[in-house]
Structures are given as C-alpha cells and as structure tokens.
Amino acid sequence: MTDILKEIVNVAIEGVKEIYQADISPGDLLVTPTKKEHKGDFTLVTFSLAKALRQSPPQIAASLGEYILQARSWVNDTEVVQGFLNISLSSSYWSSVLDEMIREPDYWKPVHAPEKVLVEFSSPNTNKPLHLGHIRNILLGWATYKMFVAAGYNVNRVQIVNDRGIAICKSMLSWNKFGEGQTPESAGMKSDHFVGEWYVRFEKEFSKEYKAWQQTAEALEIFEARKEQELTEEEFFKNYKNQYFNLYSLLGAEAKEMLLKWEAHDPETIQLWKKMNSWVYTGFEETYKKLGVEFDKLYFESDTYLLGKDIIEEGVRRNVFYKKDDGSIWVDLTSQGLDHKLLLRKDGTSVYMTQDLGTAQKRYDEFGAERMVYVVGDEQNYHFQALFAMIGAYGAPYAKGLYHLSYGMVDLPEGKMKSREGNVVDADDLIDVVLKEASDAASEREVNDPDIIRKIGMAALKYFIVKVDPRKRMIFDPKASVDLQGQTGPYIQNAYVRIQSILRKAGENNSGHDTYEPIEDEKLLLNMLSQCRQIIDSAVKEYNPALIANYAYALAKEYHRYYHDVKVLHAESEAAMSFRLKLIRVIGENILNTMDLLGIEMPDRM
RNA sequence: GGCUCCGUAGCUCAAUUGGAUAGAGCAACGCUCUUCUAAAGCGUAGGUUACUGGUUCGAACCCAGUCGGAGUCACCA
The missing domain is CATH 3.30.1360.70 (Arginyl tRNA synthetase N-terminal domain)
Structure with missing residues (x-):
C-alpha cells in the first residue's frame, strides 16, 4: 500500500x-x-x-x-x-485506495521487526478480589498485547501474582479464627470474594482491638510522649496504626507469626495458604474469562521473592552496588537524579527491588524478550525509574528494552476509591451492572440473545475505560459507563451492525465494474481508513490504546452520517452500489479489527 | 518541604506532538422514523485552554513565575 x-x-x-x-x-x-x-x-x-x-x-x-x-x-x-x-x-486515486484495501487485507497493520516482547499486567494480590483499578490495568495490558501482535511483534503475556506476604496471612488468620470451616461453596460465594471477606473481617477485628487499646494507659502514655506536633489524639492514632500493628497488636503478632511460619515452610500453614490461594485463583479465572483475557505464563511471588540475590552479589563484586558497614547493600543512583536505594537488608533478606531485579533476569532467560513492558499504576513511577536505572547500571542486555506503562488511578465521581471506606468498585459487581443495563436496553428492542447482550455490555464498560489516555487519572462514573449512546462502545458496534445488515441483504452482489466517481463523504471515509495504519503505529510507539479507541469512534461516527445520507442498496447506479458495498465491507472489517485490538467484540445484530 | 505529573465547555474526554475559526459525547432545548435497524442523524446553546509574563509567522502544547490538585520521598507494594 x-x-x-x-x-x-x-x-x-x-x-x-x-x-x-x-x-x-x-x-x-x-x-x-x-x-x-x-x-x-x-x-x-x-x-x-x-x-x-x-x-x-x-x-x-x-x-x-x-x-x-x-x-x-x-x-x-x-x-x-x-x-x-x-x-x-483524484477520484481514481481514491478508488484505487479501496481496491488496494481489498487486495491487501493487512493494509491497516504497521510493520515492525518481529522482536520479542513481554507484557506484564494485572498482577493482583491474592487476599481480595479484583476491582476497578485492576480492570483498567487489564484492559491496557490486553490492548498493548493485541496491538503489538498486530504490529508484527512476538508477544507473551505474563503476570506476577503477589501470593505471599502479610496481606494473605491476614485473610488466612481471620479464616482460621472465625471461619468455622466455611468454604466458598458452603457460603454460596464466588471464591475470591469469599477470601476477601475474611480479609475485611481481619481489618474489622483489628480496628476493634486498636480502638480498645487506645483507651489503655499504655496508649495514652505513648500519645503524651510523642505529641511534639500539634496533632489531636484522633489524628495521632490514625497515623500510628502501622506501628501499633507491628509493636502492640495481638492480631498483628499472630499474622506476623503466620508469615514466619510460612517462610519456615510449616506444613499446616502452607496447606492453609494453598487452600485459600486456590480459592482466589478460581475466582480470578472467572473474572478474566468474563473480561476475555488470558496469559501465557504466571509468575508467583512465592517462587520469585528470593530471586535477585546472586545478581546483587555479582554487582557488588563489580562495584556497581556497594555494601554498608552494617552489611546492607545499596546502589547509588544519584548520578541519574535519583537516590541511594536499598537492595538487601542487613540481615540478608530481600526487598521488592531485589525481587524485581531477579524476576527481570529470569524472564529474559526464559523468553529472550528484547522488550519488557510493565503495566503498573503511576504511584510506582519512582520505583520503576530506580529499577530500570539500576538494571542499566548493572549493564544487563535487556536494560534498554524496559518500559513502565504507567497509568493514572481511577477515581469515582465522589472521589478516591478507598478500601478503608468501603467504596471500592468490585470488578465482578461492575460487570454484572453493565450486563444488566445492556439486557434492559436490549429487551426494549426485543433482543434477547445473551451473547449479544454480553458483547454490548462489555463493550460499554471496556470502551469507557480504554478511550482515556492511560497516563491520565480518570473519573469512572458507573452511570455513564453503562450508556449505550454517544461516544460509547455500543455506538461503534451499531455502526458495524448496520453494515452487516446491509451486507446480509445484498448477498453476493459483485457485479458492476463500471467506473464510479466517489463522492466527498466516501473520499473522507477512505482517507480515514488509510490513516489507520499510522494511528496504530502511533498507539504502539506511545503505548497508548486510547488513540485506537478514538480512531474507531471517529470512523463509526463518520459512517453513521454516511449511512443516514447515502443509500447503498438503493443506489442511483449499479456502479455506485458495487462501490459502496465494497466500501462498507472494508469499513466493517476495519471496525472489527481495530476494536478487537481493544478487546471489544462486535455483534452481528443488536 | 524536595522531586514528578496534572489543570481544556456545567460534567466526561479529544485536539494528528508548535498549525487554520480549540473539537466530540453527556446533560438542556428544538427537528428528523411507512426508509439498508432511530443504540442513529441534523440544529441551537455552551470556552480569556487555571492565572501572569516570555519565546515566534503562529502557543492548550515550549520557557519562567503564581495559584490549585494528585503521586512520591519506607529495610511497604
């Protein structure tokens, strides 16, 4: 082309x-x-x-x-x-563009060398179910995967599952203490939600304990001793929560003991851990399925949290990292405008940096990826800057291919999502709501195919999120996200459906080889189609699927107008009809292809 | 407080990376279905692009400052 x-x-x-x-x-x-x-x-x-x-x-x-x-x-x-x-x-130029698009079905794909790429996304903790923030992450990761594939890269999807640590121990402890042997089945709950309930229960019990403690002489003494700043008692104790957890809390002590037991491979603890995690995975799997995503490989933190120590040793030997007198190991990143970063505690145990260092190496060894994309929220910008700088300092061959696809938090109209305040939007609940909304709207139109309803509801949800520039913090309005009109997924689907309807009625109508002079609207549509490759190329280069979402909308909008103004099946001539049938077929395929990059499916009717 | 990012219509978002009169959707108000599906189309209204100055043929975009918001500055992730 x-x-x-x-x-x-x-x-x-x-x-x-x-x-x-x-x-x-x-x-x-x-x-x-x-x-x-x-x-x-x-x-x-x-x-x-x-x-x-x-x-x-x-x-x-x-x-x-x-x-x-x-x-x-x-x-x-x-x-x-x-x-x-x-x-x-000229008109003949535009006609030839259409012919080329039909001859070259890949005209819309940018062409890149088949470099190996790894995309990491989702990466949840296993103590509670997925929420709205994960959905943005997952959709971005999935779209990144799809568009890199379209651009000719060889892409693998991975996630690192944060399956160990104090959080899951809280759920475990809570279930042990209060669970009375319940299971997701006996409680009639989706299994990851079931585990999440025990996490919430832990936090509740802990809060109770903390409140009671605040009345004790011990607590008041601490408050009096430390109130150098002008904090009220309430503010002080709000800030002191973590220290209380670590120093005084009975529940905290029990949770920490459980973590130690886990690290010591205590059989009973491991068994409990496996049971609860397996519940969580079953639940996650269901949610991923509803979202239409899958992975090539899962990394588990329980397998990787000890990785990276050999790299650090090697780095110390080569004077890239240094050891302090107390035995802790650090890297100096001040030459790159960053800080000194800790890599290994003085007792020799890992921090997150250590693990990330090791995991990157492991992935490189396993996949030989020349490029590794981390889809992670922007609150970790500094962490990734430091991580990449460090890997660069260490001189790893994959250092230059590392990219943090950083995205902004998802807020609600009433403000930030705070698990403490219980206004976190659960992923499964959200999906249920959009499907219900799609179902209601569909029944008014006498559509009741569940598969069509699913496609419409998911399109509404996904498009609402993916149309926003990833770097920007976004406000998610649940009411607006189920809209089916205007700049939405279903609006784009409707353009596609209208095309399919015409094509069905047209049947095999391939006559008419007369030359036809396309009108302005048609030139414009062809012009848009011919820009598709550029748009996707930009989306890939900028790691920004929103560009594709906006393109697909602009095309659908233009098509809706065309549909309104110009008749295809009742065209003024054979040549016009034949040209238009070809044109709308290409438009339909283009919508299908570009929306597929965003993980959004097209129904044939709606 | 240091560093980083952000501020565009009442609301949610765009703006081809410095280009023409800053565009869409929602919400509001009109109009268009006997038509290839109205989940649509057309119109009206809505803006000192937070503010001030600078750079130049030309600025929402670049520079400086001010104001407002967010993130981060953990031997947390």
Whole structure:
C-alpha cells in the first residue's frame, strides 16, 4: 500500500528543488489531513519553508501547488489558504485506495521487526478480589498485547501474582479464627470474594482491638510522649496504626507469626495458604474469562521473592552496588537524579527491588524478550525509574528494552476509591451492572440473545475505560459507563451492525465494474481508513490504546452520517452500489479489527 | 518541604506532538422514523485552554513565575 503522505512530501521536495533550486529534507515538511471546513484531502504547511526560500508562505504554497498539480496525475486540485496548501486527490486515486484495501487485507497493520516482547499486567494480590483499578490495568495490558501482535511483534503475556506476604496471612488468620470451616461453596460465594471477606473481617477485628487499646494507659502514655506536633489524639492514632500493628497488636503478632511460619515452610500453614490461594485463583479465572483475557505464563511471588540475590552479589563484586558497614547493600543512583536505594537488608533478606531485579533476569532467560513492558499504576513511577536505572547500571542486555506503562488511578465521581471506606468498585459487581443495563436496553428492542447482550455490555464498560489516555487519572462514573449512546462502545458496534445488515441483504452482489466517481463523504471515509495504519503505529510507539479507541469512534461516527445520507442498496447506479458495498465491507472489517485490538467484540445484530 | 505529573465547555474526554475559526459525547432545548435497524442523524446553546509574563509567522502544547490538585520521598507494594 503506497504511503500517500510520503508521496506528497516527495513531490513537494521535488517541487522546491525545481522552483527554488533548494534542497529540503522530509523533516522540514508537515502534511496533515485537511480540516473539515476546507476543501481538500491533505494539507501541506509551508510556514517552515519561508525563511529558507526567502518568500512568503502563501507564495510558496501557490507555486508548490501549481507544480504538484502538474507533476502528479493523482492530484486533482489545489487551493491556497494563507500558508496552507490544500490538496485534493483524484477520484481514481481514491478508488484505487479501496481496491488496494481489498487486495491487501493487512493494509491497516504497521510493520515492525518481529522482536520479542513481554507484557506484564494485572498482577493482583491474592487476599481480595479484583476491582476497578485492576480492570483498567487489564484492559491496557490486553490492548498493548493485541496491538503489538498486530504490529508484527512476538508477544507473551505474563503476570506476577503477589501470593505471599502479610496481606494473605491476614485473610488466612481471620479464616482460621472465625471461619468455622466455611468454604466458598458452603457460603454460596464466588471464591475470591469469599477470601476477601475474611480479609475485611481481619481489618474489622483489628480496628476493634486498636480502638480498645487506645483507651489503655499504655496508649495514652505513648500519645503524651510523642505529641511534639500539634496533632489531636484522633489524628495521632490514625497515623500510628502501622506501628501499633507491628509493636502492640495481638492480631498483628499472630499474622506476623503466620508469615514466619510460612517462610519456615510449616506444613499446616502452607496447606492453609494453598487452600485459600486456590480459592482466589478460581475466582480470578472467572473474572478474566468474563473480561476475555488470558496469559501465557504466571509468575508467583512465592517462587520469585528470593530471586535477585546472586545478581546483587555479582554487582557488588563489580562495584556497581556497594555494601554498608552494617552489611546492607545499596546502589547509588544519584548520578541519574535519583537516590541511594536499598537492595538487601542487613540481615540478608530481600526487598521488592531485589525481587524485581531477579524476576527481570529470569524472564529474559526464559523468553529472550528484547522488550519488557510493565503495566503498573503511576504511584510506582519512582520505583520503576530506580529499577530500570539500576538494571542499566548493572549493564544487563535487556536494560534498554524496559518500559513502565504507567497509568493514572481511577477515581469515582465522589472521589478516591478507598478500601478503608468501603467504596471500592468490585470488578465482578461492575460487570454484572453493565450486563444488566445492556439486557434492559436490549429487551426494549426485543433482543434477547445473551451473547449479544454480553458483547454490548462489555463493550460499554471496556470502551469507557480504554478511550482515556492511560497516563491520565480518570473519573469512572458507573452511570455513564453503562450508556449505550454517544461516544460509547455500543455506538461503534451499531455502526458495524448496520453494515452487516446491509451486507446480509445484498448477498453476493459483485457485479458492476463500471467506473464510479466517489463522492466527498466516501473520499473522507477512505482517507480515514488509510490513516489507520499510522494511528496504530502511533498507539504502539506511545503505548497508548486510547488513540485506537478514538480512531474507531471517529470512523463509526463518520459512517453513521454516511449511512443516514447515502443509500447503498438503493443506489442511483449499479456502479455506485458495487462501490459502496465494497466500501462498507472494508469499513466493517476495519471496525472489527481495530476494536478487537481493544478487546471489544462486535455483534452481528443488536 | 524536595522531586514528578496534572489543570481544556456545567460534567466526561479529544485536539494528528508548535498549525487554520480549540473539537466530540453527556446533560438542556428544538427537528428528523411507512426508509439498508432511530443504540442513529441534523440544529441551537455552551470556552480569556487555571492565572501572569516570555519565546515566534503562529502557543492548550515550549520557557519562567503564581495559584490549585494528585503521586512520591519506607529495610511497604
């Protein structure tokens, strides 16, 4: 497929040489799609040439326009508006674009070397079910995977499951103490929610214990001794919670003891841990299935948390890392504007950095990935900066291919999600709500195929999240997310459905080889389609699926308008009908393909 | 407080990376179904792009400052 933007740049360079005897490089020129209010398909911006050519932008535009019109048969017309040269391409050019798209079904895919890429996403803790934040993470990870595959990369999906540590011990302890042998089955609950309940129960019991403690003489003594700042008693104890957990709490002591037992491989503890985690995994699996995602490999923190120590030893030997007098090991990242970072505690135990270092190496060994993408929230920006800097300092061969796909938190209209305040939006609940909404709307239209309803509901939810630039913090309004009208997933699905409906009625209608002169709307649609490859390329390069979401919407919107204005099956001529059938088929496939990159499915009717 | 990021219509988001008169959707108000599916289309209204200055042919975007918000600054993840 010819790259028309490049062609325009080429002919412009040629023209400059011819008219001004001057050499310019492609970088000096900007070609963009023409704004809707002006006539033309592409616009050449000439301001940047004025200085070098010693002429005013409008003059340059005028003479270049004349040259281009002469030099290329596919240019139909040019028009100068200030320093902008608007170029209209010929009808036959646009017809040939359509033919090419049919001949080359991959016209929309950017082409990259088949580099190996690893995408890590989801990566939940195993003490409670997935929530809204995970959904954003998962959708971003999935879309990244899909678009990298489309661009020709060889991609593997992984997650690291945080299956050990104090959090899961809290759930375990709580179930042990209060659970009375209940199981998800006996409680009639989805199994990850069941485990989450025990975590919540722990926090409740702990709060009770903490409140009671605050009345004791011991607590008041501590408060009096430490209130150097002007904190109220309430504020003080709010801040003191963690220290209380570690120093005084009975429940805290029990949870920590359980963690120690776990680390000592105590059989009973391990058995309990396995049981509760298996409940969680069964539940996660269900949720992933509903979201339509899967993974190639799971890493478990319980397997990897001891990794990285040999790398650190090696680093110390090579003077990349250093040992303090107390035996702890550090890295100095001040040369890169960062801090000193701890890598190994003085007692020789790992911190997260240690583990991440080891895991990266392990993945490189196992997959040989030249690029590793970590989909992780932006509260960990600093951590990843440090991690990558460290791996760079260490000189690992995969250092330059590391990327943190950082995304903003998801807020609710009433503010931040806080598990403490119990306003966390649960993933399964959310899915149920959108499906219910889709079902209600569908029944009004006498649609009751559950598979169609599922596709519509999930499209609404997914599109609502994935259309936002990942880097930006976003507000998730549950009411707006179930909307089926306007800039939504179902709106785009509807464009697709309308196309399928026409194609079904048309049957095998491939006659009409007469030449047909496409109208403006059709040129515009073809222009949009031909930009698809560029858009996806940008999405890949910027790790930004929202670009694809916005593209698909713009295309669907344009199509809806076209659908309203132009008849396909009752076209004015055979040639027109044949052309339009081809056009809408390509549009439908394009919508299907681009939305698939976002994990959004298309129904055939709705 | 140090560092990082953000601030665009009442609300949720765009803006082809410095280009034309800053665009969509929602909400509001009108209009269009005997039509290839109205989950649609058309129109009206809504803006000093937080503020001030600077850079230049040209700034929401770059620079400086101010104000407001978020994140982070753990031997947490």
